[in-house]
Amino acid sequence: MKFLHTADWHIGKKLHGFDLMEEQADAYQQILTIAKDQAVDAIVIAGDLYDRALPSEANVAELNRMLVDLNLHHQLPLLAISGNHDSATRLHVGSEWYANTQYYLNTELAGAFTPVELEDTQFFLLPYFEPWQARNYFGDDQIRTVEQAMRLIVKKQVAAFDTSKKHVLVAHFFAAGSSQTDSETRVIVGGLNAVPLDILAPFDYVALGHLHNHHALNQPKIRYSGSPVKFSLSEAGEQKGVWLVDTDKSEPIYIPIKPFREVVTLTDSFAHLTDDTYYNTLDRDAYYGITLTDRAIIPDVMNQLRAVYPHIVSLERLNGHEDLPTVVTIDPELDPLTLFEHFFEQVNDTKLNEQQLTWAKASLSAAQDGEE
Amino acid sequence: MKFLHTADWHIGKKLHGFDLMEEQADAYQQILTIAKDQAVDAIVIAGDLYDRALPSEANVAELNRMLVDLNLHHQLPLLAISGNHDSATRLHVGSEWYANTQYYLNTELAGAFTPVELEDTQFFLLPYFEPWQARNYFGDDQIRTVEQAMRLIVKKQVAAFDTSKKHVLVAHFFAAGSSQTDSETRVIVGGLNAVPLDILAPFDYVALGHLHNHHALNQPKIRYSGSPVKFSLSEAGEQKGVWLVDTDKSEPIYIPIKPFREVVTLTDSFAHLTDDTYYNTLDRDAYYGITLTDRAIIPDVMNQLRAVYPHIVSLERLNGHEDLPTVVTIDPELDPLTLFEHFFEQVNDTKLNEQQLTWAKASLSAAQDGEE
Numbered sequence: 011m012k013f014l015h016t017a018d019w020h021i022g023k024k025l026h027g028f029d030l031m032e033e034q035a036d037a038y039q040q041i042l043t044i045a046k047d048q049a050v051d052a053i054v055i056a057g058d059l060y061d062r063a064l065p066s067e068a069n070v071a072e073l074n075r076m077l078v079d080l081n082l083h084h085q086l087p088l089l090a091i092s093g094n095h096d097s098a099t100r101l102h103v104g105s106e107w108y109a110n111t112q113y114y115l116n117t118e119l120a121g122a123f124t125p126v127e128l129e130d131t132q133f134f135l136l137p138y139f140e141p142w143q144a145r146n147y148f149g150d151d152q153i154r155t156v157e158q159a160m161r162l163i164v165k166k167q168v169a170a171f172d173t174s175k176k177h178v179l180v181a182h183f184f185a186a187g188s189s190q191t192d193s194e195t196r197v198i199v200g201g202l203n204a205v206p207l208d209i210l211a212p213f214d215y216v217a218l219g220h221l222h223n224h225h226a227l228n229q230p231k232i233r234y235s236g237s238p239v240k241f242s243l244s245e246a247g248e249q250k251g252v253w254l255v256d257t258d259k260s261e262p263i264y265i266p267i268k269p270f271r272e273v274v275t276l277t278d279s280f281a282h283l284t285d286d287t288y289y290n291t292l293d294r295d296a297y298y299g300i301t302l303t304d305r306a307i308i309p310d311v312m313n314q315l316r317a318v319y320p321h322i323v324s325l326e327r328l329n330g331h332e333d334l335p336t337v338v339t340i341d342p343e344l345d346p347l348t349l350f351e352h353f354f355e356q357v358n359d360t361k362l363n364e365q366q367l368t369w370a371k372a373s374l375s376a377a378q379d380g381e382e
Numbered sequence: 383m384k385f386l387h388t389a390d391w392h393i394g395k396k397l398h399g400f401d402l403m404e405e406q407a408d409a410y411q412q413i414l415t416i417a418k419d420q421a422v423d424a425i426v427i428a429g430d431l432y433d434r435a436l437p438s439e440a441n442v443a444e445l446n447r448m449l450v451d452l453n454l455h456h457q458l459p460l461l462a463i464s465g466n467h468d469s470a471t472r473l474h475v476g477s478e479w480y481a482n483t484q485y486y487l488n489t490e491l492a493g494a495f496t497p498v499e500l501e502d503t504q505f506f507l508l509p510y511f512e513p514w515q516a517r518n519y520f521g522d523d524q525i526r527t528v529e530q531a532m533r534l535i536v537k538k539q540v541a542a543f544d545t546s547k548k549h550v551l552v553a554h555f556f557a558a559g560s561s562q563t564d565s566e567t568r569v570i571v572g573g574l575n576a577v578p579l580d581i582l583a584p585f586d587y588v589a590l591g592h593l594h595n596h597h598a599l600n601q602p603k604i605r606y607s608g609s610p611v612k613f614s615l616s617e618a619g620e621q622k623g624v625w626l627v628d629t630d631k632s633e634p635i636y637i638p639i640k641p642f643r644e645v646v647t648l649t650d651s652f653a654h655l656t657d658d659t660y661y662n663t664l665d666r667d668a669y670y671g672i673t674l675t676d677r678a679i680i681p682d683v684m685n686q687l688r689a690v691y692p693h694i695v696s697l698e699r700l701n702g703h704e705d706l707p708t709v710v711t712i713d714p715e716l717d718p719l720t721l722f723e724h725f726f727e728q729v730n731d732t733k734l735n736e737q738q739l740t741w742a743k744a745s746l747s748a749a750q751d752g753e754e
Contacts, residue, residue: 064436067471074475082478099439103446104476106454107483 011129013089014045015253015262017056017182017219018237020095021076022069025273025297026323030239031072036270037238038076041252044265045086048254052112052128053086056219056235057093057138057182059101077113087112087128091137093182093219098137119147123166131176131214131257134167138182138220141203156183156203168212176257177212182219185210188226188234207232215255215262223248230261240273243299243324271321272296277328279303280311289318299324305358329358346374383501385461386417387625387634389428389554389591390609392467393448394441397645397669398695402611403444408642409610410448413624416637417458420626424484424500425458428591428607429465429510429554431473449485459484459500463509465554465591470509491519495538503548503586503629506539510554510592513575528555528575540584548629549584554591557582560598560606579604587627587634595620602633612645615671615696643693644668649700651675652683661690671696677730701730718746 019038023030045053059073080086090113092098098117105115114126116135125132144159145151153159160183171177186204207229210216216232222245224236235253240246251266274296282288283300298319304327308314316322344352350370354362362370391410395402417425431445452458462485464470470489477487486498488507497504516531517523525531532555543549558576579601582588588604594617596608607625612618623638646668654660655672670691676699680686688694716724722742726734734742 067469070475071471074478078478097439099443103442104479106446106450107476107479107485110482111479113479 011051011131011176012048012254012256013052013054013178014041014048014050015054015056015215015217015233015235015255016041016238017054017217017235018058018093018222019055019073020058020061020237020239020241021073022061022065023239023241025241026243028297028321028323030241031068033239033270035072037250037267040267041238042080042084044252044254045080046084048265050254051087052133053080053088054133054178054180054217054255055088055090056180056217057091058095058219059090059093060096062095063097063100081108081111081113085111088114089126089128089133089135089180090115091135091180091182091219092117094138096138119143119163122163123170125167125170125172125177127172127175131178132170132172133178133180134170134213136163136167136179136181156205157209160205160209164209164212171212176214178255178257179210179213179216181216184220185218185227185232185234188221214257217253217255224251224253224264233262238267240269243273243275246273246275246299273299273323275299275301277301277303280308280315284314284318294319295321297321297323299326301326301328303328305329347371350374383423383503383548384420384626384628385424385426385550386413386420386422387426387428387587387589387605387607387627388413388610389426389589389607390430390465390594391427391445392430392433392609392611392613393445394433394437395611395613397613398615400669400693400695402613403440405611405642407444409622409639412639413610414452414456416624416626417452418456420637422626423459424505425452425460426505426550426552426589426627427460427462428552428589429463430467430591431462431465432468434467435469435472453480453483453485457483460486461498461500461505461507461552462487463507463552463554463591464489466510468510491515491535494535495542497539497542497544497549499544499547503550504542504544505550505552506542506585508535508539508551508553528577529581532577532581536581536584543584548586550627550629551582551585551588553588556592557590557599557604557606560593586629589625589627596623596625596636605634610639612641612669615645615647618645618647618671645671645695647671647673649673649675652680652687656686656690666691667693669693669695671698673698673700675700677701719743722746 019034021034060069077088081088092101101115102117105117108115114135116122117137119137119139122134122136125134139159141153141155141159144162145153148162153162167179184204186206210232214231218232218234221234222237222241224234226234226236233253236248236250238250238252240248240250249266250269251264253262254265255262272293274293276283276298280302298321300315300319300322302325312322312325315325341349347370351362391406393406432441449460453460464473473487474489477489480487486507488494489509491509491511494506494508497506511531513525513527513531516534517525520534522534525534539551556576558578582604586603590604590606593606594609594613596606598606598608605625608620608622610622610624612620612622621638622641623636625634626637627634644665646665648655648670652674670693672687672691672694674697684694684697687697713721719742723734
């Protein structure tokens with residue numbers, strides 16, 4: 011069978027305060043188009059449908075619209091789980107009805123052992139869980155890590171295998187050897203909560219959610235789909251998309267999703283950034299993370315830049331206060347002016363110019379007059 | 383056809399801080415039993431399923447459990463609307479799937495004009511709405527009141543009547559001539575937002591939600607079901623229940639719901655309330671609203687009473703500060719002790735006794751020593 015593997019929709023996510031509803035609606039439309047063009051038999055959504063446990067009314071309405079469209083209007087079977095960002099309890103509401111039209115949504119560990127069978131494939135839907143939930147479920151208080159839990163979970167799933175079928179695991183966790191980006195919440199820290207890949211060997215394909223870059227793990231049969239939208243500046247250069255999985259073929263195909271607005275990082279001088287011969291070559295409608303190389307004070311800098319780049323999500327200085335030398339040596343024997351000259355040079359890698367020296371002398375003189 | 387008419391479940395409601403989950407679960411079980419015993423064809427829930435727009439995870443799980451049980455386990459058709467306490471947007475999620483198993487949930491004004499047809503009856507599901515929603519829907523900025531809106535709404539519903547069938551309106555508003563209790567939110571104040579009964583004449587039955595007493599309106603064909611549980615002390619003496627409506631009969635029958643815990647108000651002396659020959663005649667597990675007739679200070683009074691009545695939801699004094707005379711006459715020429723004696727007598731309707739007089743003299747003497 012053929013299915014799309016997507017995850018981490020994070021409906022409601024903002025990029026440095028900028029609402030991403032348009033981006034998410036556009037990415038959804040592309041996923042639908044890919045599903046129809048490829049005539050897939052199902053769509054897998056591997057967790058983090060919402061960005062937060064308590065989504066806004068607008069987000070709730072938006073996700074419902076997408077799922078109604080996929081499942082009821084386009085009759086596409088859906089296989090979905092809750093991720094660490096979802097409230098399993100809230101997302102669960104209605105799922106008993108959804109299954110009647112082949113929208114299989116599992117939010118409970120107990121539901122991970124009864125596969126959904128579609129054509130030649132058994133799908134095991136394992137939601138995000140924490141070790142205490144596995145302790146309760148298995149009645150085993152020795153379970154302290156996700157790794158320990160996963161050994162028991164997969165063993166129990168394998169016991170439910172129909173050997174005449176293919177086996178797909180849909181899950182939401184951190185797989186050992188993966189690399190992370192800035193927009194994922196590190197809920198569980200520490201190597202013991204990474205899932206070693208050998209545990210996942212019984213499956214023909216493992217459709218993962220949690221990490222937002224589809225290159226986070228490079229395994230032919232175990233994949234993160236990544237998010238359909240860029241959620242942080244660190245994802246500026248990434249290609250987003252979905253996996254097209256064919257259970258009769260050895261490797262899935264990655265189908266790109268075009269960004270509604272690009273995410274671009276620029277490190278440049280204010281003069282160059284505001285030069286129209288330069289900025290007219292750029293896609294100015296993108297989200298920009300700008301790092302200025304200037305040292306001088308630039309009055310009203312954000313408004314001047316926003317006049318050129320309306321969606322600036324971050325503005326920093328390359329030589330801002332973050333770049334102060336970690337150790338500034340101060341000789342308390344020196345007179346105030348010399349002390350200031352040394353400090354300025356250490357912080358800025360340059361000496362005071364004539365004008366700056368004149369200002370410094372005047373200020374120190376005024377301060378001394380004040381003391382007397 | 384035969385259906386039950388209930389409303390105002392208010393899942394998540396508290397009674398003076400006491401959680402009512404057990405009461406609500408028990409009332410639900412009785413509603414299910416009545417529905418099965420009476421072999422009804424459907425259950426109508428006329429709004430305010432939740433107590434608040436943003437219900438807790440526990441409340442969300444609990445309402446879902448009840449609706450799954452009614453509709454999927456017991457195959458009972460449901461006809462429901464959102465009330466003023468529900469978030470129409472949040473409650474709406476999943477409703478597109480629910481209709482596949484005859485759970486008809488309407489949360490939008492636009493959905494009120496396409497009847498649900500079950501057997502011999504057309505049900506019009508009109509959710510709680512505010513005048514601005516009717517202004518937008520009808521494109522008529524003259525609509526300022528619920529009454530004006532209802533005239534247009536009913537006219538449009540009547541245009542969809544199949545005259546060979548019965549017509550039932552399910553709605554959530556304040557009908558003119560109704561009486562209110564303490565546990566309803568008065569969202570819209572003022573007579574212009576009460577719906578005159580003549581507007582509702584075209585319907586064979588109007589199943590209302592909003593008011594919590596089923597006697598709030600005494601009309602054969604227009605009824606409030608009231609809430610299934612007592613939500614305030616002012617409902618202590620009420621009988622809760624559901625209406626059994628048979629479209630072939632002229633009047634519905636009220637079927638009582640037995641309270642899981644009663645709500646009782648007592649006005650009595652502390653001595654009598656804590657006398658075991660008295661309190662052993664009472665149902666001490668009830669929720670109590672107690673008004674003490676005592677005037678004397680009673681140390682640790684709440685804990686002493688809770689030892690007898692564990693679920694005290696309210697404790698007041700009959701002669702508390704609320705009963706101070708509105709005018710206390712003070713003659714500034716009098717000496718402090720006489721002034722105090724007059725004040726005490728006016729407030730308490732009795733003179734200082736010997737002990738009180740001794741205390742008053744000692745206090746005044748100590749205060750005077752302090753001044754000198």
